[in-house]
């Protein structure tokens with residue numbers, strides 16, 4: 001499995017400038033302009049950059065810049081409980097949302113794999129009926145992983161497909177249903193309207209479903225991903241964030257926007273393309289990998 005340190009190389013390489021400016025890592029020696037520019041380039045939100053710059057400027061001369069920065073970054077991410085599949089909700093229904101190419105299908109497969117590793121029986125639901133062969137990628141994953149699958153053909157009603165998946169999961173005694181949805185632009189109203197319809201449809205078959213709605217955010221998009229998430233959140237309230245492609249992004253600093261802007265916890269991170277390259281989001285590891293520690 002890919003690790004945090006390797007995954008965050010691109011953003012870290014950018015941030016190294018913050019430390020290489022000035023001497024000996026002392027706060028008083030910091031080149032504030034370099035720090036500011038570098039943090040902004042890695043998509044750390046401007047508000048936080050201003051707070052960091054102020055704190056670094058006012059820090060006692062002998063204080064370690066690295067320690068100060070680390071504390072500010074950790075505080076900004078907040079503490080979230082690691083996600084565990086809730087016991088006693090059978091099946092637990094989880095819907096994955098996002099724009100095209102963000103990594104929804106891959107994440108659904110990775111989550112199925114994690115669940116299977118824990119002795120659970122997942123049902124993968126391919127509800128992407130928008131594109132031709134939209135759910136075939138997930139069907140292939142289900143074959144590879146050896147788990148249940150329910151999918152729809154192109155043009156089928158996605159809400160009906162989701163209903164059928166919950167129905168089949170109840171019948172087969174699955175522990176969870178992972179509903180992979182069609183990618184959609186947050187600006188396209190008709191497709192966005194399909195999401196609450198899907199939720200209502202699943203709730204009809206199993207009251208309370210979906211129990212979780214996670215948005216899959218592509219880290220290479222930086223702050224744009226947060227703008228998308230805000231729009232999705234307005235249509236279907238999100239309960240979690242999965243961030244993908246951290247391994248290919250130099251803009252991982254955008255994650256520092258998520259808690260204050262969205263108030264939604266970051267639960268998992270994609271650190272590579274493989275089925276086991278999904279890790280529970282660990283703010284310590286994330287910040288340490290950014291700052292060049294923990295290798």
Ligand SMILES: Nc1nc2c(ncn2[C@@H]2O[C@H](COP(=O)(O)OP(=O)(O)O)[C@@H](O)[C@H]2O)c(=O)[nH]1
Nearest residue numbers: 100101102103104105106244245270271272273
């Ligand atoms: N490097 C990397 N690639 C990823 C990650 N997650 C997904 N991908 C790749 O991103 C591309 C789009 O993923 P896909 O799951 O099809 O996106 P979807 O359109 O949202 O379903 C594929 O080539 C995936 O292999 C990740 O965490 N790291």
Ligand SMILES: [Mg+2]
Nearest residue numbers: 104105128183
């Ligand atoms: Mg997909």
